[in-house]
Amino acid sequence: MNLPPAVEIDEVICQCYQVKESTIREVIAKDNLKDIDSVTGACEAGGGCHSCHILIQLFIDQNQEKATVMEDLVHDHGQKVKKKGILSRFFKKV
Numbered sequence: 001m002n003l004p005p006a007v008e009i010d011e012v013i014c015q016c017y018q019v020k021e022s023t024i025r026e027v028i029a030k031d032n033l034k035d036i037d038s039v040t041g042a043c044e045a046g047g048g049c050h051s052c053h054i055l056i057q058l059f060i061d062q063n064q065e066k067a068t069v070m071e072d073l074v075h076d077h078g079q080k081v082k083k084k085g086i087l088s089r090f091f092k093k094v
């Protein structure tokens, strides 16, 4: 039996603006963006309720190959999370 081709999961990360993970990672990598405001300016992600800021910061850190300290991210951005599912996605991606 042949296995199906690998399915790339490209989730919507910013629910307010329906921006997918691939788009956010692309704009961060393209211009080496280092803060959430710049990402919002480039693709609108993070410009609404701010729930996705924790994931955007994680992607920025990963682009810079920075060791992400989970406690710091949750401390800095956890309280902004208002949309369901964002935190479970965060812990899946760490």
Ligand code: FES
Pocket (backbone or CB within 6 Å): 013, 014, 015, 016, 017, 045, 046, 047, 048, 049, 050, 051, 052, 053, 083
């Ligand atoms: S989910 Fe990204 S700003 Fe609301």
